[in-house]
Amino acid sequence: MLQDHPTVEDLTGFLRDASRPGHAARNAKVLRHLLAECRACHDRLDALGWSGSRLEHLVYLPGRMDGREEQPRARANGYNYDRAFARAEQAIDDFLAVAPLPRMSPGQLLKELDQVPHDRQLARVEEDEKFWVPQLVELLIERSHTARYADPEMMLHWARMGRGVAARSAAESLGSAPRLADLRARAWGQYGNALRVASRLPEAEEAMVTAQGYLQEGTGDPALKARLNEQIASLHTFQRRFSAAITVLADAAEIYRQLGETHAFARTLVQEAIASLYAGEADSAVGLLNRAIPLIDHEGDPHLLLAACHNLVRCYIDLDLPEQALSIYSETRDLYKEFGDSLILLRANWQEGQLLRDLGHLRAAETALLRARQGFLDRDLMYEVAVVCLDLAALYIKLKNVEDLKETVIATVPIFRALQVDREALASLLQLQQVADQEHQAMELIRFLNARIEPFAKHGLLK
Numbered sequence: 001m002l003q004d005h006p007t008v009e010d011l012t013g014f015l016r017d018a019s020r021p022g023h024a025a026r027n028a029k030v031l032r033h034l035l036a037e038c039r040a041c042h043d044r045l046d047a048l049g050w051s052g053s054r055l056e057h058l059v060y061l062p063g064r065m066d067g068r069e070e071q072p073r074a075r076a077n078g079y080n081y082d083r084a085f086a087r088a089e090q091a092i093d094d095f096l097a098v099a100p101l102p103r104m105s106p107g108q109l110l111k112e113l114d115q116v117p118h119d120r121q122l123a124r125v126e127e128d129e130k131f132w133v134p135q136l137v138e139l140l141i142e143r144s145h146t147a148r149y150a151d152p153e154m155m156l157h158w159a160r161m162g163r164g165v166a167a168r169s170a171a172e173s174l175g176s177a178p179r180l181a182d183l184r185a186r187a188w189g190q191y192g193n194a195l196r197v198a199s200r201l202p203e204a205e206e207a208m209v210t211a212q213g214y215l216q217e218g219t220g221d222p223a224l225k226a227r228l229n230e231q232i233a234s235l236h237t238f239q240r241r242f243s244a245a246i247t248v249l250a251d252a253a254e255i256y257r258q259l260g261e262t263h264a265f266a267r268t269l270v271q272e273a274i275a276s277l278y279a280g281e282a283d284s285a286v287g288l289l290n291r292a293i294p295l296i297d298h299e300g301d302p303h304l305l306l307a308a309c310h311n312l313v314r315c316y317i318d319l320d321l322p323e324q325a326l327s328i329y330s331e332t333r334d335l336y337k338e339f340g341d342s343l344i345l346l347r348a349n350w351q352e353g354q355l356l357r358d359l360g361h362l363r364a365a366e367t368a369l370l371r372a373r374q375g376f377l378d379r380d381l382m383y384e385v386a387v388v389c390l391d392l393a394a395l396y397i398k399l400k401n402v403e404d405l406k407e408t409v410i411a412t413v414p415i416f417r418a419l420q421v422d423r424e425a426l427a428s429l430l431q432l433q434q435v436a437d438q439e440h441q442a443m444e445l446i447r448f449l450n451a452r453i454e455p456f457a458k459h460g461l462l463k
Contacts, residue, residue, distance in 0.1 A: 185214035242279035266295035
């Protein structure tokens, strides 16, 4: 009979971070007990919420079986773990395979790469074998992710580099072919995400299909599947396929919930809220965001908290609840300032202008909106400029200021043309000048125009 059973902490650590280095002895003890069908350990798994069926879901690898399912033998004292652990041993072997150490550390390789001119870096990693190190891929993905707000072009550059190194890495360098497939799935997922941020949506979709193919060949790592689902959902949101985004995010959320990854679970709720908001379901988005905010790791990911609060304010604006919006905005102002990101601050200024308008402080709103319009114009963000122009038009209608309304319409015409909006929308914009003194009709036109240009949006603060 086996002795020295794994503790609850051992089992929890194994299930949540078995792939991290430094836990070989613990992992061996856990596996020895589980594969020997230790009843005490099975009971502890049940107590932790890891039923046999749940574990089977996480270790089942499509294609690993020959299609003939074994009939589980009934047990009087609970779930039959035979089928789950029959698959588990090979899956865990692949997942925990020890990769040999590279001759140069990934950090050293990255420093050397930084000395290469920017336009030569990709060719260098493709030509020089010493850079074909899987651990370097992880650093390149991290760099790409870090650049997502400040510099989309650099985000794409580092993602392309990561994809190139992953393509040239060998299975032996990671310990198993499935782990190499996992690495390539991560690299292609990040590359597709970077293409999305750069608004290259057809290419982004192709990259995500490639990433999914590698995922199918990999270890079955559920966290990787969930992360890729998040990236695919972001692409669906940009494509205005909001229902598809929500469906994919629900799958990711369930995986994170099962893994006990609370912060990642909250992130999927925020993404689902953004998709719901732009699908016109602001009420649903409010519920999702109010669930997500208490679960967010505020210190570890303050940007996610800001994204949640920013979009919650937007929800209340859309629901014509400016007092609630102002309350959230006031609590979030310091968080905006913490980032020091000029674009984020600019979006905050725009939101403040909308709130001041809805609360009746029209001249103060005008100042904030004019400042936001100029800031977006300086950054060539034409969609944002167009929407702020429509916000200003609505403001001038409330002020009954026909001259400023006409000037705003004239300034907006070239912006609409730059966005290549259809002729009907352009004609409706010009019509605003004729109905400036008819508030109801003018506001209906503005709502129509907002709907017509919304497809040009890049949705939300979350990327």
